[in-house]
Amino acid sequence: MGDKLRCAVIGAGAIGLEHINSLTHCARAACVAVAELNPRRGKEACDRFKIARLYADYLELLDQPDIDAVIVALPNHLHAPVTLSALQARKHVLVEKPMALNAREGARMVAAAEKMKRTLMVAQNFRFNQHTQIARHFLQRGEAGEIYHGRCFWLRRQGIPRIGSWFTRKELAGGGCAADIGVHLLDATLHLMGEFEAVSVSAVTHARFGPRGLGDFEWGRSEIDPLKPFTVEDFASAFIRLKSGRCLTLESSWAAHHAADAREYGIDLLGTTAGLSLFPARLYRPGPLGYDSTLLSLPKTSFQEDRTHHFVQAVLDNKPTLVPMGESLKVQQILDALYESARQGREVRLNPKP
Numbered sequence: 001m002g003d004k005l006r007c008a009v010i011g012a013g014a015i016g017l018e019h020i021n022s023l024t025h026c027a028r029a030a031c032v033a034v035a036e037l038n039p040r041r042g043k044e045a046c047d048r049f050k051i052a053r054l055y056a057d058y059l060e061l062l063d064q065p066d067i068d069a070v071i072v073a074l075p076n077h078l079h080a081p082v083t084l085s086a087l088q089a090r091k092h093v094l095v096e097k098p099m100a101l102n103a104r105e106g107a108r109m110v111a112a113a114e115k116m117k118r119t120l121m122v123a124q125n126f127r128f129n130q131h132t133q134i135a136r137h138f139l140q141r142g143e144a145g146e147i148y149h150g151r152c153f154w155l156r157r158q159g160i161p162r163i164g165s166w167f168t169r170k171e172l173a174g175g176g177c178a179a180d181i182g183v184h185l186l187d188a189t190l191h192l193m194g195e196f197e198a199v200s201v202s203a204v205t206h207a208r209f210g211p212r213g214l215g216d217f218e219w220g221r222s223e224i225d226p227l228k229p230f231t232v233e234d235f236a237s238a239f240i241r242l243k244s245g246r247c248l249t250l251e252s253s254w255a256a257h258h259a260a261d262a263r264e265y266g267i268d269l270l271g272t273t274a275g276l277s278l279f280p281a282r283l284y285r286p287g288p289l290g291y292d293s294t295l296l297s298l299p300k301t302s303f304q305e306d307r308t309h310h311f312v313q314a315v316l317d318n319k320p321t322l323v324p325m326g327e328s329l330k331v332q333q334i335l336d337a338l339y340e341s342a343r344q345g346r347e348v349r350l351n352p353k354p
């Protein structure tokens with residue numbers, strides 16, 4: 001491997017373009033190729049970012065020996081198969097969230113990365129948000145005391161990423177709003193609580209807007225098929241019990257009648273000496289003149305906000321990433337339990353790891 005990490009992006013859809021853009025602004029990386037099934041989208045991306053090589057077949061891209069790492073920016077059902085092929089081809093992999101369709105697939109990805117001694121990171125960009133990093137810094141300094149409860153939510157009023165696209169089909173997406181946007185807040189909250197071991201999940205899901213053709217939102221670049229049924233949830237609520245005895249709640253919606261002035265997404269952590277909430281990062285504690293609310297900050301140089309750049313650095317410097325793959329697998333296990341609990345209509349226990 002030279003001074004620069006030679007990267008390729010697989011999938012030039014909405015998020016693939018963001019990754020290509022990040023790579024072109026990364027001093028330590030070069031974006032040398034793109035794989036995209038749709039020829040028009042692939043050509044547009046290559047023309048716009050001046051990338052010489054475009055492949056229709058990602059397997060052909062993976063055969064190229066001069067590519068060190070790939071970014072998998074594909075519909076969720078392709079995360080596992082493409083990541084496994086990439087690791088087999090000895091590439092480092094940055095894969096989009098959610099990790100996979102389920103934890104069975106996720107476990108195979110982790111095992112393959114370990115076997116091939118390659119970096120595998122899930123692109124959980126909320127961990128890279130400066131407010132998350134600031135909050136983590138203050139929590140680690142003990143500013144809130146012991147955190148004993150977490151609450152997180154992402155509640156869109158009208159945000160189904162295009163009804164009829166792969167996002168709204170269970171077999172292609174794995175799940176709806178919980179797997180798509182809830183996973184960001186779930187991951188960030190567990191990261192801040194410093195615990196990923198869950199023992200049980202009790203959840204409900206609803207599909208109240210999508211099946212009526214309501215709540216649509218312009219996102220993503222893939223084709224839509226209006227005749228395909230909407231088979232995922234557009235609302236989910238979960239109560240997650242952690243091994244330490246602490247709990248967190250997660251609520252997510254792609255579409256719902258929420259109060260217009262409410263925060264759309266956030267995290268609230270309750271500590272023994274203070275409360276911490278995001279976004280932005282604030283600390284709440286009693287002061288001499290009543291309750292103080294302090295906006296937390298750190299110098300700009302204290303954090304890395306670009307997940308793509310972070311991945312490049314971690315690979316080149318052979319360092320652990322901010323998103324260990326074992327933690328991503330545990331998040332995927334919680335998502336699986338959430339859907340299983342909703343299906344069964346009762347609390348389900350997570351299988352303890354042998």
Ligand SMILES: NC(=O)c1ccc[n+]([C@@H]2O[C@H](COP(=O)([O-])OP(=O)(O)OC[C@H]3O[C@@H](n4cnc5c(N)ncnc54)[C@H](O)[C@@H]3O)[C@@H](O)[C@H]2O)c1
Nearest residue numbers: 011012013014015035036037038073074096097220221222
């Ligand atoms: N981190 C984030 O904030 C964030 C935001 C949005 C989406 N995502 C994730 O990124 C992934 C992609 O989402 P998107 O919104 O970009 O979707 P999208 O539908 O806009 O793009 C997917 C692209 O993959 C291409 N594709 C499909 N099969 C292919 C194949 N076999 N080979 C090559 N290309 C193929 C499609 O033609 C399309 O251009 C999803 O996993 C999604 O959950 C992450």
